[in-house]
Amino acid sequence: MSEPNTLLERQQSIAHPTAETDSAALAALVRRRRRRRWLINALRLLLLVALIGGWELGARLGLIDSFFWGRPSGIWQQLVTWVVHGTAQGPLWVQIAVTLEEALLGFLIGVVLGISFGVLLGRNAFLAELLGPYIKAANSIPRVTLAPLFAIGLGLGSQSKVALAVVLVFFIVFFNAFQGVREVDRNLLANARILGANRWQLFREVILPSALTWIIASLHTSFSFALVGAVVGEFVGSIEGIGLMIQNAGATFNANGVFAAMLILAAVALLSEIVITALERRLLRWRPSALSEVTL
Amino acid sequence: MQHSQKNVSSASPPMPRSPFQEASGDRRPTGSTPAIELRQVTKRFLTPRGQTYTALRDLSLSVAPGEFCALIGPTGCGKSTTLSLIAGLDSPSAGSVLVMGEEVHGNDPRIGYVFQTDAVFPWKNVLHNVAAGPLFRGVPRREALERARAWIARVGLAGFEDRYPHQLSGGMRKRVALAQTFINEPQILLMDEPFSALDVQTRTLMENELLQLWSALSASVVFVTHDLEEAIALADRVCVLTAGPATIKGIYTIDLPRPRNVAEIRFDPRFVQLYHDIWEDLRDEVMISYERAKHSS
Numbered sequence A: 001m002s003e004p005n006t007l008l009e010r011q012q013s014i015a016h017p018t019a020e021t022d023s024a025a026l027a028a029l030v031r032r033r034r035r036r037r038w039l040i041n042a043l044r045l046l047l048l049v050a051l052i053g054g055w056e057l058g059a060r061l062g063l064i065d066s067f068f069w070g071r072p073s074g075i076w077q078q079l080v081t082w083v084v085h086g087t088a089q090g091p092l093w094v095q096i097a098v099t100l101e102e103a104l105l106g107f108l109i110g111v112v113l114g115i116s117f118g119v120l121l122g123r124n125a126f127l128a129e130l131l132g133p134y135i136k137a138a139n140s141i142p143r144v145t146l147a148p149l150f151a152i153g154l155g156l157g158s159q160s161k162v163a164l165a166v167v168l169v170f171f172i173v174f175f176n177a178f179q180g181v182r183e184v185d186r187n188l189l190a191n192a193r194i195l196g197a198n199r200w201q202l203f204r205e206v207i208l209p210s211a212l213t214w215i216i217a218s219l220h221t222s223f224s225f226a227l228v229g230a231v232v233g234e235f236v237g238s239i240e241g242i243g244l245m246i247q248n249a250g251a252t253f254n255a256n257g258v259f260a261a262m263l264i265l266a267a268v269a270l271l272s273e274i275v276i277t278a279l280e281r282r283l284l285r286w287r288p289s290a291l292s293e294v295t296l
Numbered sequence B: 001m002q003h004s005q006k007n008v009s010s011a012s013p014p015m016p017r018s019p020f021q022e023a024s025g026d027r028r029p030t031g032s033t034p035a036i037e038l039r040q041v042t043k044r045f046l047t048p049r050g051q052t053y054t055a056l057r058d059l060s061l062s063v064a065p066g067e068f069c070a071l072i073g074p075t076g077c078g079k080s081t082t083l084s085l086i087a088g089l090d091s092p093s094a095g096s097v098l099v100m101g102e103e104v105h106g107n108d109p110r111i112g113y114v115f116q117t118d119a120v121f122p123w124k125n126v127l128h129n130v131a132a133g134p135l136f137r138g139v140p141r142r143e144a145l146e147r148a149r150a151w152i153a154r155v156g157l158a159g160f161e162d163r164y165p166h167q168l169s170g171g172m173r174k175r176v177a178l179a180q181t182f183i184n185e186p187q188i189l190l191m192d193e194p195f196s197a198l199d200v201q202t203r204t205l206m207e208n209e210l211l212q213l214w215s216a217l218s219a220s221v222v223f224v225t226h227d228l229e230e231a232i233a234l235a236d237r238v239c240v241l242t243a244g245p246a247t248i249k250g251i252y253t254i255d256l257p258r259p260r261n262v263a264e265i266r267f268d269p270r271f272v273q274l275y276h277d278i279w280e281d282l283r284d285e286v287m288i289s290y291e292r293a294k295h296s297s
């Protein structure tokens, strides 16, 4: 009777690893993960070096015409020149600040307007039905074509650029806020109402948090569109800004200048992306991390 | 209040009582107004194809103050619809729904409702989910949170106060929902299959806990389930609904003594007898529902 018992026990001790082997397995897992991270980062760097090196080499060997397509060393020199000697329109940081200010202002106004109208129409079925066709029509117009109009109406100052950025941002945020409000789980609304929420509490504690998932998702694209609005506005007519720098570089066949300005824009966009992601982490803390974490 | 009462009397004359209701008269105080009353309620829905679908037809039911009433019926027959009418989330197409003698419109703070599907707020942690009711109702924050902590402990979730719903198991979320409802101390408690997501052990514990809470609150309960054993073990009366459109097929008074122990009462000979009787009724409806589902698919 005791024989099979001990056998069983022995088998169980094999089936259930002790705490020690557990932690050892965990450590091995962590090590494997870390090694994988390293490998990926190293390969990424290698890819970048290969790409830039290939470009440079191609340009030097004459396979790539650097007059039209620029070359990494030229782009770098252009950046150094701008930083050290300033641009044709003045110091580089002023150009960045001007464009950033236009984009940021357009972004903020567009987001506030977009959320307000989105929530209003999302909650009011009558208004939504009434205005629906007009909003869809307005949305179907390629809105960058408004740039010359704003330049005529609002002049060459920052207003025309802000206006373009607002228009671009507004529709993205509006549609997301609208959809977010409409997608609020009916069960959650019913539950909140039963628990005693009044209209304002319903909005603040159920509708807004629920729509926030959608709204914040739209902010990522919105900021790049705000930047597009500012730069395109500057293309069309301006006295300063990164858009004007690109415009000038293009007009003087300075391919390196176009690429250098593009790099600066990319850096600005990347920085804003980091800020928005931090905001998202904070506001959407309640979500499962697999969903809110956009790792790419 | 006067307005709504006048409305009722003009809309529908006093109903003759059905023989079923007569039979169950023993437990309720005679003469007092029922806590919940449905008078020949019909509910039609507009289907996406533009046809009407009748979910409830001429459903009459009344629940006495302090009574525990179980609703049982095949899936899709209209149980959840019935609860949403009592809760005032939807209005009947015909007939009237009365709570404490007044026709329902809008929300009644005396009603608590545990939904069939998950309805805890995913962006609130356990503590704030449970405290939501009192906070909505203007209870001072400190008091609301204190009461919430007590209720969280009561449903066995102490230590999980700052977890978000996605970090809980399905059974734990259900317990959050129960605490969220009970903290408001409702006089009328509507529960839609509240325990179906729980494992058997937790379920028995929660059923016993529910019976205790119920006797402490002296609430009137409408408890939807498709588990006949659960219905008999908990309720004063079991109402069997027909396969949709739902109407009352039979009402059975459960004369098992209280206080009951849910785990043990299943072995009571009287329990077995009741189970047998009600199952006869229920089985036909389940078969109808099953046949329909088979044909439509």
Ligand SMILES: Nc1ncnc2c1ncn2[C@@H]1O[C@H](COP(=O)(O)OP(=O)(O)OP(=O)(O)O)[C@@H](O)[C@H]1O
Pocket (backbone or CB within 6 Å): B045, B046, B047, B053, B055, B074, B075, B076, B077, B078, B079, B080, B081, B082, B116, B226, B244
């Ligand atoms: N909003 C609606 N529109 C159209 N039909 C509906 C709507 N709500 C419910 N129904 C229909 O009414 C019937 C009853 O639904 P209900 O949710 O009350 O069923 P139930 O008895 O609670 O079922 P279960 O036990 O599966 O939860 C179903 O056939 C359903 O399809």
Ligand SMILES: [Mg+2]
Pocket (backbone or CB within 6 Å): B079, B080, B081, B116, B192
């Ligand atoms: Mg249901």
